[in-house]
Amino acid sequence: MACVANPESEELPRGRAFDEAVDQFLESIRNPILDRCMYTLSSAADHSLLWFGIGGIRALRAAISSSRRSSRSRWASSRG
Numbered sequence: 001m002a003c004v005a006n007p008e009s010e011e012l013p014r015g016r017a018f019d020e021a022v023d024q025f026l027e028s029i030r031n032p033i034l035d036r037c038m039y040t041l042s043s044a045a046d047h048s049l050l051w052f053g054i055g056g057i058r059a060l061r062a063a064i065s066s067s068r069r070s071s072r073s074r075w076a077s078s079r080g
Contacts, residue, residue, distance in 0.1 A: 044050040 041050065044053070
């Protein structure tokens with residue numbers, strides 16, 4: 001069952017106002033370089049590549065952090 005916005009809802013005009021404000025802001029900073037970056041980012045998100053990349057970076061950072069903690073504890077225990 002699809003979720004459809006209720007046209008009588010008070011949130012609909014606020015949502016449209018927010019969307020319009022964001023659109024006006026982005027239009028003011030629009031340029032070909034930013035357009036290309038956003039297109040690439042959007043395409044990566046469409047195919048979940050963005051989320052896999054973020055997950056991979058987080059896992060790598062956790063592994064590096066864990067390795068550093070382990071190295072420090074080994075160093076401290078060897079110093080007696």
